Amino acid sequence: MNPKPKRTIQIAQPVTGEDEWLAMRESIESGWLTHGPKVNAFERAFSERHDVKHSLACTSATTGLHLALTAIGIGPGDEVIVPAFTWVATANAVLYCGATVVLCDVDPRTYNIDIQDAVRRVTSRTKAIIPVHLFGLCADIPALRALLPAHIRIIEDAACAAGGSLGNTSAGALGDVGVFSFHPRKSITTGEGGMITTNDAGIAERCIMLRNHGASISEEQRHRGAKPYILPDFNLLGFNYRMTDLQGSVGIVQLNKLDRFIDERATWAAWYRKKLSHIKWLRHPEEPKSGRHAWQSYVTYVEPDIAPLVRNEIMQFLQDRGVSTRPGTHAVHMLGFYRERFGYDADDFPGARDCDINTMAIPLHNRMCEDDYNYVVDALLEIS
Missing domain, CATH: 3.90.1150.10 (Aspartate Aminotransferase, domain 1)
Known part of the structure; x- marks a missing residue:
C-alpha cells in the first residue's frame, strides 16, 4: 500500500477571488445577466490586447470554432484540414458543419501542425485549415499561408494561446479568424466561454448574428433602442452561443491579469x-x-x-x-x-x-x- 502523499499538486487551478466576485456581483445587482454591456466591454478589451479589429464572445472555444466555420461558409462537400494531435473539438466543429475532416500529422517537437504534410493534403475541395497553437506555442501561420492557395481560409485554434504571439503579431491576428478558450485549465477563465477574433468585418458581422439565433440586431440593441417593440429579422439559421454578462464581468478582471x-x-x-x-x-x-x-x-x-x-x-x-x-x-x-x-x-x-x-x-x-x-x-x- 502506497503511503499518503505529503501534498497534492493539481495539474491546473484557476486564480479567482474577491476581484472576480465583486465584478460578478455588480452584474447581478444590475439585473443584466445575459449578453450585454459587460460582454461588450470584455470584447473591446480583448481586441485591444490582441491587436485585432473585432472580438466576439461566445459560450466556448468549441462553439467559437463552429461559428467561425459557419461564418466563412463551410458546409457539405467542403474539406477542412485539422492536425491529428489536438483536442477533439477542433475536428468535431468541422463535422457540425457537415463538412469533411482531413487530418494531417504534427511535428513531434513543437506538437503543432506539420506544414508540409498539411499542404500535401490540399485538394480542390479544401476550403479551410485549422492550425492549433497547442499548449500556447503559436503555429507558424505565415509559413503555412505562403504555401496555401489564396482562397483557403486559416482559422487559428488559439484555445490555449491567449496573450501569445508569433513575432510581433498576437495569436488570433495571424489568420483569417482566431478562436480562444476560457475553460478553467486555460491561463484566464470565465468558467466556460470563448472568444472569436478577426480583422474581417464581414466575418465578424456574420458571427454576431449566428451566435444570437441569426438575429439582425442583438438583444441589448433592441432593449436599449428607441423602438424596443420592433422584433429583429432572422435571415440566417443561427444558434444560441451568447456569453453571459456574469462571465463577461469575470473576463474583464481576468484579462487584466x-x-x-x-x-x-x-x-x-x-x-x-x-x-x-x-x-x-x-x-x-x-x-x-x-x-x-x-x-x-x-x-x-x-x-x-x-x-x-x-x-x-x-x-x-x-x-x-x-x-x-x-x-x-x-x-x-x-x-x-x-x-x-x-x-x-x-x-x-x-x-x-x-x-x-x-x-x-x-x-x-x-x-x-x-x-x-x-x-x-x-x-x-x-x-x-
Whole structure:
C-alpha cells in the first residue's frame, strides 16, 4: 500500500477571488445577466490586447470554432484540414458543419501542425485549415499561408494561446479568424466561454448574428433602442452561443491579469527547464524563436527508448506522490468515434501517435508556490 502523499499538486487551478466576485456581483445587482454591456466591454478589451479589429464572445472555444466555420461558409462537400494531435473539438466543429475532416500529422517537437504534410493534403475541395497553437506555442501561420492557395481560409485554434504571439503579431491576428478558450485549465477563465477574433468585418458581422439565433440586431440593441417593440429579422439559421454578462464581468478582471499570469508561468517554465535539464529521457517544450509562448501548460515528452519507465508508469509514480499529470492531449485518429467511423489506423499519423503515447503535462499554474515546484522536481528526480 502506497503511503499518503505529503501534498497534492493539481495539474491546473484557476486564480479567482474577491476581484472576480465583486465584478460578478455588480452584474447581478444590475439585473443584466445575459449578453450585454459587460460582454461588450470584455470584447473591446480583448481586441485591444490582441491587436485585432473585432472580438466576439461566445459560450466556448468549441462553439467559437463552429461559428467561425459557419461564418466563412463551410458546409457539405467542403474539406477542412485539422492536425491529428489536438483536442477533439477542433475536428468535431468541422463535422457540425457537415463538412469533411482531413487530418494531417504534427511535428513531434513543437506538437503543432506539420506544414508540409498539411499542404500535401490540399485538394480542390479544401476550403479551410485549422492550425492549433497547442499548449500556447503559436503555429507558424505565415509559413503555412505562403504555401496555401489564396482562397483557403486559416482559422487559428488559439484555445490555449491567449496573450501569445508569433513575432510581433498576437495569436488570433495571424489568420483569417482566431478562436480562444476560457475553460478553467486555460491561463484566464470565465468558467466556460470563448472568444472569436478577426480583422474581417464581414466575418465578424456574420458571427454576431449566428451566435444570437441569426438575429439582425442583438438583444441589448433592441432593449436599449428607441423602438424596443420592433422584433429583429432572422435571415440566417443561427444558434444560441451568447456569453453571459456574469462571465463577461469575470473576463474583464481576468484579462487584466493575463500578462502577469503568463510572465509568472514563463519564469517557472524556465526554472523547470534548468532543474530538469540533466534528465535525458525528458524532453522539454519548444519555445518560439520570436514571439511569446502563452504557457497554457508545460508539456514534456518522455523519450521511450531511454526512459526507465513508460509514460503511463511515470504518471502513476507521480500521482502516488501527489503530483497530478496529464497526457498532453489526444490523437484524434486514435479516438473511438474517429477510428470506427473513418477506419483510421494508429500508424496513419506517426507524429500524432507518438505524441499521444509519450507527452506528459506537469503542473504549471498561478496557484503554485516555490515549494510546490520543488516538490514536482524532487518527485521526477526520484525516477531518474
